[in-house]
Amino acid sequence: xxxxxxxxxxxxxxxxxxxxxxxxxxxxxxxxxxxxxxxxxxxxxxxxxxxxxxxxxxxxxxxxxxxxxxxxxxxxxxxxxxxxxxx
Numbered sequence: 329x330x331x332x333x334x335x336x337x338x339x340x341x342x343x344x345x346x347x348x349x350x351x352x353x354x355x356x357x358x359x360x361x362x363x364x365x366x367x368x369x370x371x372x373x374x375x376x377x378x379x380x381x382x383x384x385x386x387x388x389x390x391x392x393x394x395x396x397x398x399x400x401x402x403x404x405x406x407x408x409x410x411x412x413x414x415x
Contacts, residue, residue, distance in 0.1 A: 354405040361399035368392045 369392040388396070 351405070354402075355409070357402035358399045358406055361395050361402060365392050365395035365399065368395060 369389065
């Protein structure tokens with residue numbers, strides 16, 4: 329490999345298993361955080377501090393909001409994939 333190339337650049341080589349694993353993990357992060365947010369909000373989370381109003385009838389608890397925020401931060405690989413597919 330020459331000094332000017334990186335493993336992610338298209339230089340005619342087949343990507344390594346590590347490259348495919350990293351890409352799969354990057355794409356898996358956002359859906360997993362979304363699932364965790366759903367399961368946390370659907371579960372009985374009375375011990376979580378509430379963000380919206382501080383009452384028991386608040387819609388989003390602390391952990392649910394954290395998982396949604398983490399999922400939003402990990403959307404970049406999905407947005408890049410959509411952009412590539414649109415051409």
